[in-house]
Every structure is written in C-alpha cells, then in structure tokens.
Amino acid sequence: MSAVLQPSVAADRKTFYEKIDKASVTPLWEVLHGIITPPPHTPCLPHLWKWDQMWPWIQEAGRLITAKEAERRVLVLENPGLRGRSSITHSLYAGLQLILPGEVAPAHRHSQSALRFILLGKGAYTAVDGEKVTMNVGDFVITPSWTFHDHGNPSGDPMVWLDGLDVPLVELLDAQFMEKSSLEAQRTHLTEGDNLAQFGNTMKPVEYKAKSRTSPLFWYPYERTREALRTMQRGHDPHACWGHKLQYTNPVTGASAMPTIGTFMQLLPKGFRGKEYRSTDSTVYSAVEGGGRCRIGSETLIFGPRDVFVCPSWMPHRLEADEETVLFSFSDRPVQQALDLWREAF
Ligand SMILES: [Fe+2]
DSSP: OOSOOOHHHHHHHHHHHHHHHTTTOOOGGGTHHHHSOSSOOOSOOOEEEOHHHHHHHHHHHHHHOOHHHHSSOEEEOOOGGGTTTTOSSSSOEEEEEEEOTTOEEEEEEESSOEEEEEEEOEEEEEEETTEEEEEETTOEEEEOTTOOEEEEOOSSSOEEEEEEEOHHHHHHTTOOOEEEOSSSSOOOOSOTTHHHHHHSSSOOOTTOOOSSSSOSOOEEOHHHHHHHHHHHHHHSOOBTTTBEEEEOBOTTTOSBSSSSOEEEEEEEOTTOBOOOBEESSOEEEEEEESOEEEEETTEEEEEOBTOEEEEOTTOOEEEEESSOEEEEEEESHHHHHHTTOOOEEO
C-alpha cells in the first residue's frame, strides 16, 4: 500500500494488524501484490558453474571424505538467489557427485526422483531395483522415486555426474520418505542391459504393467541420443530458438521420462544464433560437446563441456554456438504441464 495515509488511519490499521497477528491472521492487501504477480517472480538467478573451477574442488572433496562416510559425496550447486536451500532452481536440486575407484555409495531409497547425467569417467555403475548399468559420458540414468539404488566404481578412474532431483518440490509438498538398505550394495539379479532390451527398442514385454509414472527404461545411452540428433540434423532445419531438440520420454506412454523432471538433449549447429526464447520452467543446462553462449538479461554465460548453467523462469534468453554443440537440460516442465501452468514465448 503506497498511498499517503492520515496518521490516525495508519495508526488504526497498525493496531488492527497487530491484534489479528497474535492469532496468526494477516491482511491480504498488505501482501497481495507480492504473491500474485503479473509475470513470474522468481528468486532464481542466471548462473554458470565452470567445470575448470569445480573439478579441483571435487577432487579435494574426494581427499577429505569417502563416498561411504558421506553416503553421497556431492557438491551441491546452489543458485545464488537460493543460498542455503539446496536448490538450483526454485523446485529442483542439482549437485556434482564423485565416486572414486573402488568406492561404493551405499544403497538407499527415497521419495525424491533422481537423474544422473554423466560428465566424466567410464566404468562406474548405478544399480536400480536389481539391475546394474555401466555408465558413460553423456548417458542419462534415472533412479525412480522409492527404488533402491547404489553406485559403485570398479574402474580405475574417477567418475563424476550431475545429479538432478526434485528435492525442493517434494519438500514443498511434505511428502519425503527415505530408507537405508540393510545391504551396502544391492544384489543384482538381472543381466546388464535387460532393461534396455525390454524397453529401449520401441517395444515392450506383452505382460508389462506400469507400476509408476516413471519410465520403465532407466538408462538412455548417449550413443543412441547422439546418433538420433545426428540423423535429425541431416533431414531437418533447426528450430530458430533451440536447434534440434529431443525430449527423453517414457517409451510406453510417450510422456516425460520422469513425472516431476523433464529432460532434454539438443544440438546447436555450428554457427547457431538462437532467437530469443522464454518459458516458465527454470532450466538447468549442461554441455556435453562443443561450447557457446547463453545471453540472458545483461549477462552472457560462456559455457563449454561439463559446465552447468541455469536460465530462470520467464527470463528471455538466446543460445549461440560457434561449433557444433550438444546440450543436456532438465526442468520441472512436466509438473507445470500437468497443472496447466506451463507457458513459453518466442
Ligand atoms: Fe539417492
């Protein structure tokens, strides 16, 4: 309320507010314009985390604490506008997880859904519900809500991946549960590749019945994604805003691979100069190949392989690439779409 008030009216109102405040009641008109805003008003800020800065700190964390002791040895990427809240956007969490040769990150499960996007290394595994998958750079792996998962690294090299979880969203809903397994590493009774064979070939077992909204396919190897983008590029013009962009889907339903997190991979052709774009889903990007710029507000985020950056809700931005560039991204888009809230403009 900005109008100049008679002192007596102002005093009466103040007395009234103080009286009702004692009973946990507050006048809407004092806060209305801050909570129902004409455009989205997010505390999330544009930000870039450079791999070259993060990698020495990840290695230092590796010397300071074991994966077993930490349970998960992760450096959380906290949005500068959301410090102390373990959030990279208002609704999502992200971190860089390290697993060193010979280590095991013990089995547990939780309500929060998680994605792993592999940045560095070869030969470490994630086990989900009795099946192991050996991960490579650019692979996208899902650990669905309430499924036991553990990670191990029998290779000779460190592995680092980007974790993306719906932690803040689940916290908002007060729906979080977590349980540790009695086994450090779960028994894997399925052949590696079983899941991809069943659901990764545009087919499904005839007796399959979905147990959740999460994709029954939990491993999307980069090799296949990259080949799809390569083929797309040969036969189609790039979109003016996002180049060639694919969404990871649940192969059975065609919906988003995860119910709370939308995941995407896009190719920006060499010399790409994207048109301005904005959408209501604050989006986290990580480059796999190439490099370029994200021009957002007065800032230019210059990114290369393994860097991570954020574009907040409804902020116009443009993507540019001087060389052929492949970008992974994730956001809360499926949640907004399910609630009829999602918008985009370009
Ligand atoms: Fe976990």
